[in-house]
Amino acid sequence: MNRLELYRSLAIPNTTKILLIVMDGLGGLPQVPDGPTELEAAHTPHLDALAARSICGLSTPIAAGVTPGSGPGHVSLFGYDPLAYEVGRGVLEALGIGFELQRNDVAARGNFCTVDPESGHITDRRAGRIPTELGARLVQKLRAIQIPGIEIFVEPVKEYRFVLVLRGEDLYDGLTETDPQRTGVPPLPVEPTRPEAARTAALFNQWLAEARKLLADEHPANSCNLRGLAKIPDLPSLEELYGLRCGAIATYPMYRGIARLAGMDVLPTGDTIASEIETLREHWDDYDFYFFHVKKTDSMGEDGNFAGKVQVIEEFDGYLPAILDLEPDVILISGDHSTPALWKAHSWHELPVLLWSRYVRPDSVRLFGERPCMAGGLGHVRHVDLIPLALAHAGRLTKFGA
């Protein structure tokens, strides 16, 4: 019996409500030796008071030393083994622009690039990072390509990036990328890595041939590559697994998309934490489980903006009382991965995690921060174990064995 089968077999319904709050990129590092992390520097009286009544710890998203992308970071937070359920780059890119992928679609991330017209060798893998407007015009041009028997979607993303989705019967993933990851060589063909994907590979190659004809006179984006050709992972929904009706509240399309992969209903909301709180309040009677996503902690970390990240954390802290007023039965607060301002990117560091319910065994942690969490009662846990812990504290897992 694997993990998911175990938990599925133990799941029982009740009327409790679980709230998972994901502060994207929450984990940080001291900006100066011996200094505080972003979370430690932030003035967070409400998080600290909650931590004092909670059990805290540090959590590894994927495995020791592994830096998660947003896909795997959330997949594991939602309790799925991130190595068993990979989210391809094409899928993430499609989710990121709010494209509603269907189960049989194959999505690819497209990159406009520059090739030498004589040799066909790539001279710039990103076509000089063309402006977004130019990328959008080129996408418009590529929409003319038609292939009988399948539907084709081409969508602009940003600068040199676009999304290509093929929709139709009997499309398979298991396809190689065309970007050779270096210049001075020609693009590669899409090749099937398993026999049933042969036709899908041929369709992508046919599309590429026509796309390159249409782009030939453009400059500098006279060609394109496809990366991360993938279908959506076949995640059993949290409702299927645990009987949880789930609502997702996130300001960015990618996180709404990942939530949809796990079978969550995506609730319409605005651009701010305030509007997300409002959405949560409005829908508080509708679901058993809420995924509440705060994006800007990550953005500030990526920008190397320590003070900005501190400010986003403090802003969220200000809304915590409004959340507690809703009286969830279980609150879980963590992040999908660390994004220390010092590192300016996602990192491998563990995430501080806080679990509250009436039934937690409280520890000595009185401040919500990375160093205090090192001494937390949860110890060192893994992201995939957080949902099971939340379910247990919500009384939603029955006894194993007699």
Next chain:
Amino acid sequence: MNRLELYRSLAIPNTTKILLIVMDGLGGLPQVPDGPTELEAAHTPHLDALAARSICGLSTPIAAGVTPGSGPGHVSLFGYDPLAYEVGRGVLEALGIGFELQRNDVAARGNFCTVDPESGHITDRRAGRIPTELGARLVQKLRAIQIPGIEIFVEPVKEYRFVLVLRGEDLYDGLTETDPQRTGVPPLPVEPTRPEAARTAALFNQWLAEARKLLADEHPANSCNLRGLAKIPDLPSLEELYGLRCGAIATYPMYRGIARLAGMDVLPTGDTIASEIETLREHWDDYDFYFFHVKKTDSMGEDGNFAGKVQVIEEFDGYLPAILDLEPDVILISGDHSTPALWKAHSWHELPVLLWSRYVRPDSVRLFGERPCMAGGLGHVRHVDLIPLALAHAGRLTKFGA
């Protein structure tokens, strides 16, 4: 995807340098109740200052309660699953005398023993621990044995121990030992545990028959047994896995041999920590990764010499500033296993571990010792996860998933 495949798929090159310092048998125990361990008793101002800027913890070499031999202890420190990559006793013995095993060699540890000439039953499994000089003379005698089609190496080790290596085409391991592990019974034949090893078993049995003829008139070593018949494990090198060019600095042949198994270049050095430091300095421009082995901590522990082990640790501490002057990007300090002077042997206890880089999340540990490390930010980790953590802190692992 297994662990090594995951990390291999994420490895990216850069110019950072990682230094792994292994103080053999580092972990200890209080000699008296409530007393300090060897590491805690040692005056180590430099290790303590480094610990204060590092993240510390305790690490399990193999599994709970398992005492590692030197082979598995290092295999796991180098990031390989020690249960998947076993180093046979014969291989260890050959490495220990500096014998350069080739990929197709089968090595065995030989033990001279005494048998009753009438019954053929073993009366002393170690032939009264004959002196090393006598062992060497007998080995000389055994070198006369020739078997067409294969090369045979017989090398003395110490007292009643020797190494036998068969070299040739189509030799296989998967062979049983001849030592019945008790007296009063005859030696066992070498038997194949898989069909392809049948010929190799026959060759070993042929060698044994001739050896016993040559020894029949000797006393007390009138026979011999073979143990741990094995080939070298098929470890993918650290260069293959992570693109790390590795240099190994160790004063004892066995550790140089194990390093060679992982694809490291063995750097010539002297007998002392001082000479090892000099070697490290000389070769500092040549490699990405250095394995620096300190042997005497283990030897003192095995001798039950608490004060001696303390002294070796203090001696190493004195050289730490010279190491820091080289400005490695990542420093990892631990041991392959514990060897408490109180226990006078390898033990199963966790190892104190210290990880330093500019990007560690520091903890509250201010002294490098077993008890302080219990509260360290790494918590309880596993040896196999230490190299991945070092790689991450060196910026040598890219993001998993988009």
